[in-house]
Amino acid sequence: AQSVTQLDSQVPVFEEAPVELRCNYSSSVSVYLFWYVQYPNQGLQLLLKYLSGSTLVESINGFEAEFNKSQTSFHLRKPSVHISDTAEYFCAVTQGRNTDKLIFGTGTRLQVFP
Amino acid sequence: NAGVTQTPKFQVLKTGQSMTLQCAQDMNHNSMYWYRQDPGMGLRLIYYSASEGTTDKGEVPNGYNVSRLNKREFSLRLESAAPSQTSVYFCASKVVQLTDTQYFGPGTRLTVL
Numbered sequence: 001a002q003s004v005t006q007l008d009s010q011v012p013v014f015e016e017a018p019v020e021l022r023c024n025y026s027s028s029v030s031v032y033l034f035w036y037v038q039y040p041n042q043g044l045q046l047l048l049k050y051l052s053g054s055t056l057v058e059s060i061n062g063f064e065a066e067f068n069k070s071q072t073s074f075h076l077r078k079p080s081v082h083i084s085d086t087a088e089y090f091c092a093v094t095q096g097r098n099t100d101k102l103i104f105g106t107g108t109r110l111q112v113f114p
Numbered sequence: 115n116a117g118v119t120q121t122p123k124f125q126v127l128k129t130g131q132s133m134t135l136q137c138a139q140d141m142n143h144n145s146m147y148w149y150r151q152d153p154g155m156g157l158r159l160i161y162y163s164a165s166e167g168t169t170d171k172g173e174v175p176n177g178y179n180v181s182r183l184n185k186r187e188f189s190l191r192l193e194s195a196a197p198s199q200t201s202v203y204f205c206a207s208k209v210v211q212l213t214d215t216q217y218f219g220p221g222t223r224l225t226v227l
Contacts, residue, residue, distance in 0.1 A: 004156075009154070036218075042221075043118070043204055043218035043219050043220045044157075044204065045218070046215050046216075046217075049215060090156060090157065092157075099208065099214060099216065100145060100164060101162075101172070102157075104156035104157040104158070105156050107156055
């Protein structure tokens with residue numbers, strides 16, 4: 001069965017520091033990969049996604065993620081975080097290439113301190 | 115566009131009571147989904163509807179029923195609520211293409227005493 005592992009449940013970091021949120025998945029078939037962000041008391045919002053093509057994908061607010069097939073990883077990075085990036089981040093993987101069934105990781109809470 | 119809306123935002127039930135969570139989307143999406151979010155477990159799919167008139171079980175369907183009332187609305191019913199159903203429930207929707215993104219509502223926080 002497919003699974004998604006987010007190894008870090010919490011990541012504390014100071015403002016303007018770089019951050020990496022790790023995501024590993026297990027699958028024997030090709031998949032699509034997503035990062036969602038959840039701000040306090042809100043629903044999930046898509047941050048970025050990998051479907052095909054370039055393995056490096058970027059969001060409009062400075063986050064990027066790189067799909068690494070050999071390591072089955074899709075880590076999320078930002079070179080300089082802001083207080084407003086404080087949120088919970090979820091990695092998700094499709095079952096095969098069907099986006100009807102997303103498998104979510106357990107989430108990483110990013111806490112940015114001034 | 116309001117996107118995906120959910121009602122109510124909060125609800126407290128006693129064990130054995132029933133209730134229906136409502137979800138509506140105004141993006142003309144074909145597919146709709148119900149998830150539950152529990153601490154330390156991420157989101158898990160309860161039921162989904164790939165198109166109007168069809169529904170399918172997800173990972174954790176037991177104790178729930180759904181109705182795809184029309185293209186816009188997808189409701190989740192708890193017939194006899196149990197404390198194990200205390201959770202935050204999210205509705206989501208997407209267009210029919212397989213590569214499209216799911217868009218989420220703001221959630222319903224349900225407590226079963």
